[in-house]
Amino acid sequence: MEELDNTMIGRGRDAIDMIIDKDSFQENIIDGYSFDPDYGPGSVVGTAKLNGKPTTIIANDAMAFNDRFPVVFGGVIGLEEGYKMATAVYRTMEADKDKPLPEKRAIVLIVDTPGNGPGKMEEIAGMNKSTGGYQLALAEARKAGHPIVAMVIGRAISGAFLCHGLQADHILALSKDFGTMIHVMPLTSIARITKMDIERLEELSTSNPVFAAGVDFFYKLGGVQEIVNQVEDMREVIIRHIDEVAKLKAEGKGELLGPWGRGILGNERGGRTHRMEAIAKVNAEFTAVADKYINA
Template sequence: MEAQETMMGKGREAIEMIVDPGTFEENTVGGKTIADDDYGPGAAVGTAKLDGKEVTIIASDGMSFNERFPVVYAGVIGMEEGYKMAQSVYASMEADKDKPLDEKRALVLIVDTPGNGPGKVEEIFGMNKSTGAYQLALAEARLAGHPIVAMVIGRAVSGAFLCHGLQADNILSLDANFGTIIHVMPLTSVSRIIRKDLEVLEELSKDNPVFASGPRFFHTLGGVETLVDKVEGMRPAIIEHIASIRKAKAEGKQDTLGPWGRGALGAERGGRALRPKVMDVMNKEFEAVADKYAPAR
């Protein structure tokens, strides 16, 4: 494929490409005002219509800068951003708590983040609690029946992707020809941690999805359900996945979605071939000693 113009830093543009024209209402979810524009500027949250149905939008704004925390810029998810995103999820759940399963609004996550903001001030104030709160909120919303789709348009890196993306029911990504980046950490960091020469890891990364990075390798691992090959394809792909997620949840097939479902998908695609074997061994070993640790009845 030919290289395409990157969507990196264009989270707000992506919102308008995806939702019904003119329907995005920022900082309002279910009648609740989340925050003003000055709070957590790296997170653009609000309500929109998608194919005529109300959805919650949670997007990375890579063009913003948080003046209170100098390390939070270019899409970094800092303490304020994490809490702002978590509040939008809980506001969605509260607004739809009495609605039947098929009417619970979808959450659309637009992902373009180079990581968390590990500044000293944020660490002291509790940045990890913030991003953990957001991750927990998404997990609770997913289990409560809200369809959650993450659309990677630029960068999806490390702990920021962990909280803003990996708890989704399905993850979609623009293909690698858009310059899309998905990885846990760069090979230089992996080299230092596991004490392997960088040259060895670079050779492994050519065909081993565990060491490689990028949307195509994550697709092989099952970490990305669908690759989208053009920006015009984001909207219909998201609509299609929301529908398929609703169907799976209505049929009680939640285990085919989210982190658990992606693990099975990776095995099917050959990227995580040993996963089922390891799980089988662990299950058998647990069953052999389960009676010793089972709670008394």
């Protein structure tokens, strides 16, 4: 077990037990709705109590293997997994649709994914619709008032992080000491796309967080709200951020949450200093020509 003490990669189910109230997790159950346990085995969904309150849990199971889609293993989010996760979100919204804002249950995302399933069958069957549907579900739940907190315990990479994490109100991450990895794509892939030399990209990655990977760089960008330095602190930090998010939503300050809030935070931390200037220029250019297109 000593080797597991230094990382949480592949331990999504362990993370659930560390975070929730003891023995409170009901897997594949959300407000009376039951999920087929054989469908989307790479995803773990269900209801738990967190600090005494009902909470929806959505996680990766990096130890699972999907026999129907062999590319889905090691935490990969595939076609079935995306739909299962999206359904969990919509079932949560349905369960609380008539409840006042303070009673909207939180959604906790436990993130440990190396990416999406890139198989030919997944692409033909519409994996992009599956993962896009999950991303949309989280955005709708966030705007409907559900506090959404993502906890990165291992890998948060590529398009899988787009759907399973980046739509959260707040994103937390274990420190790099646990082997936690966050990046959009490796520098080798960026080099092929941009036609820039890998040496130049490596140089840029030492000072420019846009090209760099890792928890610390994403913190500077505002992509990570808080870095958690001890596994034992995950539960306490998640509960605190759920309360912070709920308070901001109750005060009508939704612009400080989610993707927009991360942009503001990145500007404050010096990681995205040109963002607001670029937005202002785009808005000015749009305003200058809007009359030619709107109601034309």
